[in-house]
Amino acid sequence: MTQSPNDAQNAVEREEMAFDVVIVGGGPAGLAAAIRLRQKNPTLGVCVLEKGSEIGAHIVSGAVIEPKALTELLPDWKERGAPLNTPVSEEKLLYLTKQGSIPVPALHLLMPQMDNRGNYVVSLGDLCRWLGQQAELFGVEIYPGFTGAQLHIEDGCVCGVVTGDMGVDRDGNHKSEFMPGMILRARQVILAEGARGSLSHDAINHYKLRENADPQTYGLGIKEVWEIPKENHRPGFVQHSFGWPLDNHTYGGAFLYHFGENLVSYGFVTALDYSNPWLSPFEEMQRTKQHPAFRPHFEGGRRIIYGARALSEGGFQSLPKLTFPGGVLTGDCAGFLNMPKIKGTHTALKSGMIAADAVSEALRSTNPEAQTYQERLQNSWLWSELYEARNIRPSFSKWGMQLGALYSGIDSMVFRGKAPWTLRHPHADNQTLIPAKEAPKIDYPKPDGTLTFDRTSSVYLSNLSHDDNQPVHLKLRDPALWNEVNEARFSSPESRYCPAGVYEANTRDNGEKYLQINAQNCVHCKSCDIKDPTQNIRWCPPEGGSGPNYPSGM
Amino acid sequence: MKVLVPVKRVVDYNIKPRVAADGSGVETQGVKMSMNPFDEIALEEALRLREKGHAQEVVAVSIGPQAAQDTLRTAMAMGADRAILIRTDAELEPLAVAKLLQAVVEREQPGLVSMGKQAIDDDMNATGQILAAKLGWPQGTFASEVIVDNGSAIVSREIDGGVEVVSLTLPAVITADLRLNEPRYASLPNIMKARKKPLETIEADSLDVDIAPRLKVVSVSEPPAREAGVIVKSVEELVNKLKTEAKVLP
Numbered sequence: 145m146t147q148s149p150n151d152a153q154n155a156v157e158r159e160e161m162a163f164d165v166v167i168v169g170g171g172p173a174g175l176a177a178a179i180r181l182r183q184k185n186p187t188l189g190v191c192v193l194e195k196g197s198e199i200g201a202h203i204v205s206g207a208v209i210e211p212k213a214l215t216e217l218l219p220d221w222k223e224r225g226a227p228l229n230t231p232v233s234e235e236k237l238l239y240l241t242k243q244g245s246i247p248v249p250a251l252h253l254l255m256p257q258m259d260n261r262g263n264y265v266v267s268l269g270d271l272c273r274w275l276g277q278q279a280e281l282f283g284v285e286i287y288p289g290f291t292g293a294q295l296h297i298e299d300g301c302v303c304g305v306v307t308g309d310m311g312v313d314r315d316g317n318h319k320s321e322f323m324p325g326m327i328l329r330a331r332q333v334i335l336a337e338g339a340r341g342s343l344s345h346d347a348i349n350h351y352k353l354r355e356n357a358d359p360q361t362y363g364l365g366i367k368e369v370w371e372i373p374k375e376n377h378r379p380g381f382v383q384h385s386f387g388w389p390l391d392n393h394t395y396g397g398a399f400l401y402h403f404g405e406n407l408v409s410y411g412f413v414t415a416l417d418y419s420n421p422w423l424s425p426f427e428e429m430q431r432t433k434q435h436p437a438f439r440p441h442f443e444g445g446r447r448i449i450y451g452a453r454a455l456s457e458g459g460f461q462s463l464p465k466l467t468f469p470g471g472v473l474t475g476d477c478a479g480f481l482n483m484p485k486i487k488g489t490h491t492a493l494k495s496g497m498i499a500a501d502a503v504s505e506a507l508r509s510t511n512p513e514a515q516t517y518q519e520r521l522q523n524s525w526l527w528s529e530l531y532e533a534r535n536i537r538p539s540f541s542k543w544g545m546q547l548g549a550l551y552s553g554i555d556s557m558v559f560r561g562k563a564p565w566t567l568r569h570p571h572a573d574n575q576t577l578i579p580a581k582e583a584p585k586i587d588y589p590k591p592d593g594t595l596t597f598d599r600t601s602s603v604y605l606s607n608l609s610h611d612d613n614q615p616v617h618l619k620l621r622d623p624a625l626w627n628e629v630n631e632a633r634f635s636s637p638e639s640r641y642c643p644a645g646v647y648e649a650n651t652r653d654n655g656e657k658y659l660q661i662n663a664q665n666c667v668h669c670k671s672c673d674i675k676d677p678t679q680n681i682r683w684c685p686p687e688g689g690s691g692p693n694y695p696s697g698m
Numbered sequence: 699m700k701v702l703v704p705v706k707r708v709v710d711y712n713i714k715p716r717v718a719a720d721g722s723g724v725e726t727q728g729v730k731m732s733m734n735p736f737d738e739i740a741l742e743e744a745l746r747l748r749e750k751g752h753a754q755e756v757v758a759v760s761i762g763p764q765a766a767q768d769t770l771r772t773a774m775a776m777g778a779d780r781a782i783l784i785r786t787d788a789e790l791e792p793l794a795v796a797k798l799l800q801a802v803v804e805r806e807q808p809g810l811v812s813m814g815k816q817a818i819d820d821d822m823n824a825t826g827q828i829l830a831a832k833l834g835w836p837q838g839t840f841a842s843e844v845i846v847d848n849g850s851a852i853v854s855r856e857i858d859g860g861v862e863v864v865s866l867t868l869p870a871v872i873t874a875d876l877r878l879n880e881p882r883y884a885s886l887p888n889i890m891k892a893r894k895k896p897l898e899t900i901e902a903d904s905l906d907v908d909i910a911p912r913l914k915v916v917s918v919s920e921p922p923a924r925e926a927g928v929i930v931k932s933v934e935e936l937v938n939k940l941k942t943e944a945k946v947l948p
């Protein structure tokens with residue numbers, strides 16, 4: 145038994161267990177890394193921690209995926225029964241006006257990034273469940289319901305991960321079933337927590353990994369799964385839109401995919417560098433369903449799942465340094481998503497695989513840092529893919545949606561991504577709001593209860609589990625700052641951007657305003673950790689197994 | 699003494715059950731399954747009896763498909779010493795479950811069967827009672843406290859408006875209510891150890907028990923959607939609505 149340095153004040157005795165590699169996060173990046181490690185060396189002790197109650201429980205994605213990386217990882221994925229059952233059959237990209245829509249013609253020529261021929265529509269949650277089973281067949285130990293709560297740092301080197309305590313009450317006292325977290329020692333830690341991972345955030349700050357990179361910029365994806373009548377189902381139909389209902393300065397748009405057994409995946413991504421504090425990504429997502437280009441797809445159907453998750457949009461310019469003593473960053477928590485393609489699954493898989501190669505080499509050396517990771521990445525298709533896509537996302541922030549789209553076409557067609565300049569991401573997403581009184585209010589339609597819904601009935605479909613009697617996992621570092629900044633300047637933007645209705649600006653009897661935090665509703669999208677103007681809100685992982693339980697199909 | 703703990707694999711209590719599109723039943727395909735929460739409580743009680751020295755061995759038993767193995771592994775990760783799977787893909791009613799459990803009891807000869815008061819999927823609340831009757835054993839149902847002492851068990855039962863205390867001579871059947879205890883978490887090392895604990899599989903067919911269903915499901919439907927609320931402006935309007943629309947006032 146030892147203490148982690150951070151526990152000194154709490155005097156918690158922690159049991160220890162040792163592995164060769166501990167992986168934090170059971171998404172595509174973490175599972176690919178795990179499988180690859182055991183493929184390279186079947187004697188390695190590899191453990192995956194997942195904060196969801198099972199693998200897939202916290203995964204939200206589109207998802208149209210490119211099978212390239214999966215084929216490299218498990219060439220026989222078909223025989224192994226991977227749930228890639230719906231090839232893309234029909235594709236549309238629409239520019240929306242309030243009532244109309246203009247299709248972008250000859251998509252594969254104009255925007256080669258958007259060409260989805262050869263790709264599959266999947267439930268990424270289901271793909272991860274399957275990857276988890278494959279990983280277990282390779283001898284990986286997977287522990288769902290356990291969070292990575294802290295990095296365990298000794299002598300400047302990450303030497304493992306401390307798992308979250310279980311059975312602590314709201315006031316921090318130990319309940320009868322209290323179980324202290326353990327120290328899982330590891331010679332290398334692979335962080336694969338997805339966008340805005342909490343340990344990744346700590347590692348990036350502690351080791352100053354972002355010193356030579358642009359700030360990371362994010363989008364908030366909010367998604368519903370519908371079950372629709374068989375006669376309306378067009379398996380493999382894929383539609384994306386941009387334009388209405390967002391204004392020309394806000395990056396984002398909707399996606400709609402038909403897949404599986406009569407399922408439709410519908411979602412809306414809003415870039416979190418938006419400036420109008422009155423904007424509500426949730427309501428943008430709801431009202432887009434009423435557009436004639438989307439509405440018919442939901443006819444006669446019922447909504448069965450709801451969820452939300454941030455995605456990393458910064459791309460190449462925002463990649464931090466990827467290694468630190470004792471560990472590496474992979475997938476979305478590093479920022480490997482390809483934004484013009486809106487795809488991060490194949491890049492997460494690939495970065496996990498490359499990280500595994502570098503880590504298994506580092507395990508054979510005395511160097512605590514997996515130094516070849518960077519070089520291996522630079523020699524891979526992943527690097528060139530991200531490099532070529534690098535100017536597209538920032539061009540939209542710079543020139544707005546219409547000129548951005550024009551620029552993107554030129555960048556892709558004329559320069560083929562090799563333009564001799566790189567556009568920057570000048571701000572972090574928390575710096576972009578303008579004062580509420582200077583911004584136009586947005587009048588959102590009331591939900592009708594059949595096609596459009598409110599937050600409460602939506603979150604009900606995320607199957608949340610959250611023991612109320614546990615420490616609040618969303619904290620205001622300084623409550624007074626909320627009144628000064630969030631309320632006075634921006635009129636409580638969190639009560640609009642949080643897709644789960646966690647934040648409510650309330651008034652006490654004495655007229656004083658305060659922020660009510662309904663932490664039990666949190667779907668772990670991480671938007672508040674990203675968008676809060678003064679970074680006053682801190683998202684920490686709650687007790688393992690808390691949060692959404694997204695079922696199959698998500 | 700040996701304690702036998704039957705555990706059922708059910709749709710996780712956090713999941714909002716959804717009726718399958720064809721109306722045949724509740725969707726279980728790809729849905730998260732876990733141990734029936736009342737069975738967790740029954741198991742916790744058995745583990746505490748063992749820790750207090752009243753029991754030497756805790757055996758978990760589940761009846762169901764191959765996947766019910768996961769539930770048994772969870773039981774062993776919490777602390778059960780070994781597990782038995784009575785494997786069948788058939789839909790089972792409480793009578794059939796009780797008969798199969800009776801066969802297991804005859805084989806294992808436990809001094810106590812500690813089980814949940816009901817399963818949260820079909821809410822039958824009958825298996826424990828039927829099992830006790832079949833075995834001719836005393837039963838302490840809806841237990842909120844269990845004290846084992848010298849061949850007997852004092853069981854506090856949650857009943858309407860209070861608590862009833864009964865004394866049972868062992869062997870007996872106890873069914874656990876919500877307030878009996880707070881089940882423990884399975885720790886990482888215990889989850890690992892559970893992978894190596896013995897899990898025996900017995901085919902239900904080999905037990906020579908008639909498990910054919912006696913009931914026929916006519917239909918399964920979701921509760922009607924709740925209508926949106928309205929905000930009333932005055933007490934008069936409220937009273938008026940309660941009279942004319944809700945018809946709860948004369």
Ligand SMILES: Cc1cc2nc3c(=O)[nH]c(=O)nc-3n(C[C@H](O)[C@H](O)[C@H](O)COP(=O)(O)OP(=O)(O)OC[C@H]3O[C@@H](n4cnc5c(N)ncnc54)[C@H](O)[C@@H]3O)c2cc1C
Binds near residue numbers: 195200290476477489
């Ligand atoms: C709405 C939306 C639509 C998308 N559409 C597509 C698409 O069509 N095609 C495509 O290819 N990509 C798409 N993406 C992107 C893709 O989903 C991500 O790039 C990909 O999932 C990243 O994989 P990852 O493994 O890095 O992280 P994630 O998939 O986010 O997985 C991280 C895992 O780690 C767990 N975790 C996090 N922190 C901890 C911790 N501290 N302790 C324990 N566990 C932890 C999480 O619960 C999660 O299971 C979309 C994303 C969104 C949000």
Ligand code: SF4
Binds near residue numbers: 644645666668670672
């Ligand atoms: S509280 Fe934060 S992390 Fe949780 S759902 Fe709301 S915005 Fe997302």
